[in-house]
């Protein structure tokens with residue numbers, strides 16, 4: 001029997017890769033560090049490009065069934081409490097890109113991938129397996145686990161996230177860059193959301209050095225809150241429980257309408273936001289990086305998970321019909337490099353110029369955003385959301 005492809009990491013990127021590879025007839029072993037497969041209990045926005053991928057993976061209908069199709073991206077001024085503008089995401093947008101813009105609960109999405117992977121007889125998922133490094137020779141690669149166990153395969157995919165051990169060995173470029181922002185997340189029952197703000201929209205309240213995002217989730221049972229402030233944290237951490245007072249401290253200057261939303265948050269968890277500069281090295285012989293391990297990005301384009309999904313189908317396309325593994329992985333890297341680098345760099349720009357500006361910079365943002373017609377918005381994002389642009393990038 002052919003040796004399996006080993007995937008380190010069972011997050012959205014790792015499971016999508018396992019599914020895509022299995023659908024090409026390849027055997028896959030997923031090694032996940034956690035004792036069970038899980039995702040954080042928060043929402044995620046998905047552009048039409050994510051749905052193009054779901055269709056390729058034959059889970060498009062399942063994904064549509066758990067999604068809330070939002071009607072608008074709405075931009076509010078968090079200081080004045082006024083709407084700046086909104087972009088309509090209904091029929092014209094959906095027709096233009098052939099798929100919706102939607103929001104889903106991460107756990108629900110991850111659950112679809114777990115179910116689809118369980119249904120593939122060639123996928124083995126092992127939990128409680130932390131990969132700490134790898135060794136390779138000309139004909140195979142071995143993942144080394146923290147326990148000392150060694151698992152040998154044909155290819156090793158590092159889908160082990162922001163603090164990837166595979167990347168550490170391959171690239172050795174230190175810790176991720178702390179962006180200077182802390183994001184606080186909470187999910188609140190819909191009936192506790194102020195009634196006049198229960199919009200079917202991904203709403204961004206842009207303040208000076210802080211912002212709030214909310215949208216409905218899980219069939220409108222809850223609202224997802226993700227609020228961020230530029231408070232220059234000294235050290236990186238993830239999913240740390242914080243008090244309500246600690247959260248409020250960064251949002252004292254926002255309008256009472258925006259503050260009212262924060263007051264309803266419960267069980268806040270905080271993440272120090274990190275990314276990295278784009279790099280060219282994602283492969284080493286039979287080893288390749290995927291998702292956040294390869295190109296961690298700030299969340300301001302809402303595209304990190306979407307890029308991991310795209311990586312997965314591109315990797316499977318390239319690996320399915322080729323035998324020169326190192327060359328094939330390099331083809332995958334080349335196909336994905338510029339698109340993901342663009343997302344990384346433009347996410348930073350969006351943070352600086354849309355989410356967090358103050359004073360005259362914010363006034364200019366308001367004017368430019370008001371001038372944005374739906375056509376202009378769609379034209380600007382065709383490279384990202386368009387089905388053809390995605391196909392072209394994979395083919396290159």
Ligand SMILES: Cc1cc2nc3c(=O)[nH]c(=O)nc-3n(C[C@H](O)[C@H](O)[C@H](O)COP(=O)(O)OP(=O)(O)OC[C@H]3O[C@@H](n4cnc5c(N)ncnc54)[C@H](O)[C@@H]3O)c2cc1C
Pocket residue numbers: 008009010011012013014031032033034043044045046129130131132159160161162163164165183226271290291292293299301302303304305306307308
């Ligand atoms: C606040 C915030 C909001 C976001 N919003 C959006 C959004 O709206 N839309 C969007 O597309 N993206 C969004 N993202 C980005 C998105 O969450 C990530 O890009 C995505 O989760 C990356 O998936 P991944 O599978 O590459 O990595 P991860 O989700 O980090 O998964 C990595 C997996 O590997 C496991 N692992 C780690 N180390 C090891 C090891 N050594 N051995 C074995 N297993 C290991 C982990 O336990 C985990 O299961 C957001 C991010 C943040 C922080």
